[in-house]
Amino acid sequence: xxxxxxxxxTRRPHGTPVREDFSFVEQAVPHAPEGGFVVRxxxxxxxxxxxxxxxxxxxxxxxxxxxxxxxxxxxGVIAESRSPDxxxxxxxxxxxxxxxxxxxxTGGFTNKVDISQVDSPSRFLSAMGAVGLTAxxxxxxxxxxxxxxxxxxxxxxxxxxxxxGQIGKILGARVIGIAGGPGxxxxxxxxxxxxxxxxxxxxxxxxxxxEIRAVAPGGVHVLFENVxxxxxxxxxxxxxxxxRIVLCGLISxxxxxxxxxxxxxxxxxxxxxxxxxxxxxxxxxxxAEGGAVMAGWMAQGRLRIDEDVQExxxxxxxxxxxxxxxxxxxxxxxxxxxxx
Amino acid sequence: xxxxxxxxxTRRPHGTPVREDFSFVEQAVPHAPEGGFVVRxxxxxxxxxxxxxxxxxxxxxxxxxxxxxxxxxxxGVIAESRSPDxxxxxxxxxxxxxxxxxxxxTGGFTNKVDISQVDSPSRFLSAMGAVGLTAxxxxxxxxxxxxxxxxxxxxxxxxxxxxxGQIGKILGARVIGIAGGPGxxxxxxxxxxxxxxxxxxxxxxxxxxxEIRAVAPGGVHVLFENVxxxxxxxxxxxxxxxxRIVLCGLISxxxxxxxxxxxxxxxxxxxxxxxxxxxxxxxxxxxAEGGAVMAGWMAQGRLRIDEDVQExxxxxxxxxxxxxxxxxxxxxxxxxxxxx
Numbered sequence: 134x135x136x137x138x139x140x141x142x143t144r145r146p147h148g149t150p151v152r153e154d155f156s157f158v159e160q161a162v163p164h165a166p167e168g169g170f171v172v173r174x175x176x177x178x179x180x181x182x183x184x185x186x187x188x189x190x191x192x193x194x195x196x197x198x199x200x201x202x203x204x205x206x207x208x209g210v211i212a213e214s215r216s217p218d219x220x221x222x223x224x225x226x227x228x229x230x231x232x233x234x235x236x237x238x239t240g241g242f243t244n245k246v247d248i249s250q251v252d253s254p255s256r257f258l259s260a261m262g263a264v265g266l267t268a269x270x271x272x273x274x275x276x277x278x279x280x281x282x283x284x285x286x287x288x289x290x291x292x293x294x295x296x297x298g299q300i301g302k303i304l305g306a307r308v309i310g311i312a313g314g315p316g317x318x319x320x321x322x323x324x325x326x327x328x329x330x331x332x333x334x335x336x337x338x339x340x341x342x343x344e345i346r347a348v349a350p351g352g353v354h355v356l357f358e359n360v361x362x363x364x365x366x367x368x369x370x371x372x373x374x375x376x377r378i379v380l381c382g383l384i385s386x387x388x389x390x391x392x393x394x395x396x397x398x399x400x401x402x403x404x405x406x407x408x409x410x411x412x413x414x415x416x417x418x419x420x421a422e423g424g425a426v427m428a429g430w431m432a433q434g435r436l437r438i439d440e441d442v443q444e445x446x447x448x449x450x451x452x453x454x455x456x457x458x459x460x461x462x463x464x465x466x467x468x469x470x471x472x473x
Numbered sequence: 474x475x476x477x478x479x480x481x482x483t484r485r486p487h488g489t490p491v492r493e494d495f496s497f498v499e500q501a502v503p504h505a506p507e508g509g510f511v512v513r514x515x516x517x518x519x520x521x522x523x524x525x526x527x528x529x530x531x532x533x534x535x536x537x538x539x540x541x542x543x544x545x546x547x548x549g550v551i552a553e554s555r556s557p558d559x560x561x562x563x564x565x566x567x568x569x570x571x572x573x574x575x576x577x578x579t580g581g582f583t584n585k586v587d588i589s590q591v592d593s594p595s596r597f598l599s600a601m602g603a604v605g606l607t608a609x610x611x612x613x614x615x616x617x618x619x620x621x622x623x624x625x626x627x628x629x630x631x632x633x634x635x636x637x638g639q640i641g642k643i644l645g646a647r648v649i650g651i652a653g654g655p656g657x658x659x660x661x662x663x664x665x666x667x668x669x670x671x672x673x674x675x676x677x678x679x680x681x682x683x684e685i686r687a688v689a690p691g692g693v694h695v696l697f698e699n700v701x702x703x704x705x706x707x708x709x710x711x712x713x714x715x716x717r718i719v720l721c722g723l724i725s726x727x728x729x730x731x732x733x734x735x736x737x738x739x740x741x742x743x744x745x746x747x748x749x750x751x752x753x754x755x756x757x758x759x760x761a762e763g764g765a766v767m768a769g770w771m772a773q774g775r776l777r778i779d780e781d782v783q784e785x786x787x788x789x790x791x792x793x794x795x796x797x798x799x800x801x802x803x804x805x806x807x808x809x810x811x812x813x
Contacts, residue, residue: 392738394737394738395734397732397734398720402721408747410740
């Protein structure tokens, strides 16, 4: 390749990102700096979190600079190296960007991975990457559902949610999922083994709260929250005493200039619940450990992690928007190249 | 006395309670049931929480039944007893109601207290009661501020808030209080020893957030939240990483039919904060222990718990409303009688 195609953020989106917020350019392929390397990106992770990184608001990472390529976790191959730790041809995972080639440095986010363990390198962006391990550590280290407890998952058909529900079942919880539309709800039961599925579409907070109550009359012991807004408000009306809430995402508001947050916050107090703001980053040193457990469950047929692999860096905008239209099921991955 | 004057809830308030939501009646003095007793209420605690108990909404206690006297913590004297555990003349504290005489039973919420320890029985409703101990256990058992950490308290001039700030100072934290108006802010500094005081009145969320940032550039490690709404939204924009939030009250919305909750919930996730829904009830078995520590600090002149003692059961409505107009400073107590 002689060009580095890059998907740039050129304007901060106001609400739902539009095509004009980005530009797709060809630039020169970068060279490895002293002590660094160049990664040929092969698969990129597309996640709701990226929408947050586009805003100029206080968050856990600096905003993506205007004019820079959109930040993304990728898996790829070392194409050029001036670091003794990385050899050309090594497969690596790292926090890079939506572009053909990214520059990395030793001691950064980039780590080598052994793709002989998996049927597709994309697995390191789904089951054994941040998404699968968000579910794994969020349950095993934060919420810790006990056998027989009721676990409610919002965004349940999403990449994180579907893993949360299945891991919840493995841990012995009774699992209720909330998703949008009958098709997704059917998949929760049939593909992912949830005990109950609730379709939030077209329902008021009160209606949704009543549907949750009907299947969780003893209340929700663990709420794994990916959505926020009305869905979270309905869930909060059904907390059991001392409920644990893992606040993992708020996809309902990523595209809203006006933040709604959560209106039934009182219930957190009334039920003496604990709400944990949860990011996977702190668990990065334990990814190999968690990934091994996930791989074991998958090998046993107890855990199914679907991927929605879409092709072509030139299609990034349309593929990214699948996250917000409800079109995608499973972990959304953009395939950029096969290898070097 | 031949009559039992009672302050009844006769209609559920819509928003701010109006006089017509209540009625003040005289009924017959009750008699002690088998195994029970009658308390002559002398002082009653008036607290924002009572407003919540008037709503017909899911909470940590059942709503006050319409036509019943408004529930309140009181301290009083046993006036009649058919229980071997309580003798006429014993001073007791319990969850009773705004009325001259309440009926209690052995094994209920009523406990004997030793008023010889204190200069006024009302102390058991302030420093050594639920209010003072809400501050004490909320800091020592939930938030656990470390020396040098920044503690932000909203509703800081209130009964709980002023105790929180002072205990935070005793524990070595740097303490910032948010209160309404220059008079209250001056009291935070002069009377309660806060390091900084911020007046929230007339300020937008953004302005308030900027004022907090100016005095807490390293972020807020512990947020003791009594208010909610705009004040909490501004505080959330200043969380330090891994902040602990004690959600103790949401006085800004108790009189709002429309719940706002909190809009900057995202910050809890972004800063990996933990938010604890906190009620004092679980610590009731440790009240004597906590009360002894509080009494010690007061004796040493390190802790000042002000009381706003107002007189007369017939004035209950006007006195209660002092909580919401900003008129009261210190723990609001209604004096009903001197004793038997």
